[in-house]
Amino acid sequence: MPTTIYDVARRAEVSAATVSRVLNGNPNVDPDMVARVLKAIRELGYRPNAVARNLRRSRTTLWAVIVSDVGNPFFTTLVRGVEDVAQQAGFSVVLCNTDENPAKEETYVAAALSQQMAGVIISTSGSTKAAKSLAGSPTPVVAIDRELAGAGVDMVVVDNAGGAEAATRHLAAAGFARIACITGPAGVSTAEQRLAGYLAGVKATGREPMVLRSTFREQGGFDAMSALLDAPDRPDAVFVANNLMAVGAMRCLVRRRIAVPEEMGLVGFDELPWADLIRPSLTTVGQPAYELGRTAARLLADRIQSPASEPARIVLPTQLNVRQSSTR
């Protein structure tokens, strides 16, 4: 007797209606359940009947690239890298913006799994639930930029700690005495690693750490800079752990008429488009964003070909681009 939808439902411990919703690509299913259903389908060798099969082909030629902020040029450059490899490999890329919101991330992960997309590349907003359902699904996954906790998947990141330490040592060498750090949200690997690199840098150069956390957004950088300026022991330099927060910090400094770099040195992490048109031009820790996307796409294409191989972890280097904002 062929496997039925009820066998799948029993095995996955969900209702038959839920199995049907997953098969029909309804994204309003809890990602955990989607993963369980897809796993049960695979284990039981379940084949939907002809009508259902016609409704949904088994796998699409789409890759979902799930990023945390589509307004950040770092991510859009990265996506261009993914697209160029995907196209050669015969896949199309759809981009999902989670807006640094774990709930949105769960929705998109559920959609990608239930649509049976051919692969997922994700820079996580920090949803452990989404990470778990990706790890439990048969869909090939590559984590990019940010590590995916406990997922055991292919990963492409940059040397965040190394880049942050180089930026901090550069500020110290330029003669700044009190170097603060504005980093991103707790639990996001890039924010933690850049903070760790900064802490190593201040320690190595005999300075006191001064740390604020913010949102990785422009307004977050503005607010954090504002708080640093009002602090009793105002810093004379700041390392800002992403590009949009650096723009916000700069906007705050312009607004408060603080001279950069004379009164406040500034180094940002990530390149900024037309950074060279900004006055003073901005010193940055550059990341190979396009290359990051290309590498992740190659890993995904390989993973689709050979699902059983060991997960790879690739770390790309960063580069300090010294411009006007940090040299006095």
Add this chain to the structure above:
Amino acid sequence: MTTIYDVARHAGVSAATVSRVANGRATVDPVLAERVRQAMSELKYRPNAVARNLRKSRTTLWAVIISDVGNPFFTAMVRGVEDVAQQAGFSVVLCNSDEDPAKEGRYVTAALDEQMAGVIISPSGRATHVNRLVEAGVPVVMIDRQVRGSSVDTVLVDNEHGAELATAHLIEAGYERIACITGPRRLSTAAQRLRGYQRALRAHGRAVPAELIKYADFREEGGYAAMAELLRESRPDAVFATNNLMTVGAVECLVDQGVRIPEEVGVVGFDNIPWAHLVRPSLTTVGQPTYDLGRTAALLLAERIAEPTRPATSVTLHTRLHVRESSVR
């Protein structure tokens, strides 16, 4: 059982037309549509269950097909789409056609295959792919750009007026030889902004010399190259660039060649430019209500999904001139 072919024969139309009427498309001639409906009722025709299921099993995804993911205009617009989509219970996936009609075609195919609930598209030039969606009964809204030969809901800005404001502002600031760097000829935004520039010159009794008009690619490199050519060939004292990335490219060229802005060359760009306020000199721009553009398109799409047969509407939003340092001497 009555089939679609019986209805077609009875009404004297093709089966495809019957299908379009059954799916509630507005693109069918009203006379034909009436004939089909009458035939359906006379023959007691019911669309079959599989076809109905096919339509019901639409996902809750919207595809937003944009022409350049590297352009902050489009990503800001998408934020507006997303906020409305979420409230209406849809999720948005973004597709980058990269100004390439072939890529656009692949994404349209994907949207059809995946049975996406709706599509918002900034078309890369021709109506072909938009019409494929329309014919398949997928709700579609065009955004930012128009294409000829397609009647769907559309959200635009008053491109011509914005360009006219920009050019008139440069004239009033005392510039004499005002150049225009516009986008690809096939795109409505490029054509309309060029028209606004020409209109303002004529309104002020100026000639419109062909050597001061350059067509480029709406990208940074194109803006740079066009500015370099203008400086070499016809030495303008001001330039109006018709999108944000080309403005950045043109300014980079002027900086590289040591041309002082706004003293030697005045600059006005179209579109908002992120961190334009940190660029020195700060850039005068024609701002578009980018977020509202996305929001409006999403509202139209949600309405279209709820009511597939309503007549197509076209919404035009206003632009505003933001005068900053680059155009005032």
